[in-house]
Amino acid sequence: MNPNFYIMNREPALELLNHHVKNPRTIAHCLASEAVLRALAQRLNQDEERWGMAGLLHDLDVETTAKNPELHGHETIRILKELGLDDEILDTIIHHNEMNGSGQRHSLFHHALAAGETITGLITAVSLVYPDKKVASVKPKSITKRMKEKAFAASVNRETIMECEKLGLTLDEFAALSLEAMTKIADAIDL
16 A cells, blocks of 8 residues: 555545536535445445545546546546555556456455446436435435336446445445435535
């Protein structure tokens, strides 16, 4: 582990996120991803700070690479490497995007970030069909039901969400854990 990792705490990481990402929905997605990754780290006895940091910063370059999704992740890695972020976090961030040529995901951390950041999109979409548009109204069963509806939130990759099984979690467990994590930060993500 790079000893400089702990120099960047959450506040500078948030400043970095807000410097590179302007869309409030993308920032909310990164905050939701951080919350889910922290919850997964707790559940799996992993380093909550490191996993949370990966969730928070994984999409730093999403706006600059929007027209070239195969580049998504590479600029994020360049930025974070200059700041001395831990190599395992960098490796995990680059592996969250299947289109950037990084290869197959092969570690617990890789699967956690990929599944965790992806389920946030599904949970957000489910929340937005409720009359109050609040994540607190969503039940885990609603998430698992919508997983089966391919036309619902069609851009959400169901196979990636199912990588939760590589973490030793069923879809029901993963949906409940992720929903609870997002509900705890509902105000921050405006849901």
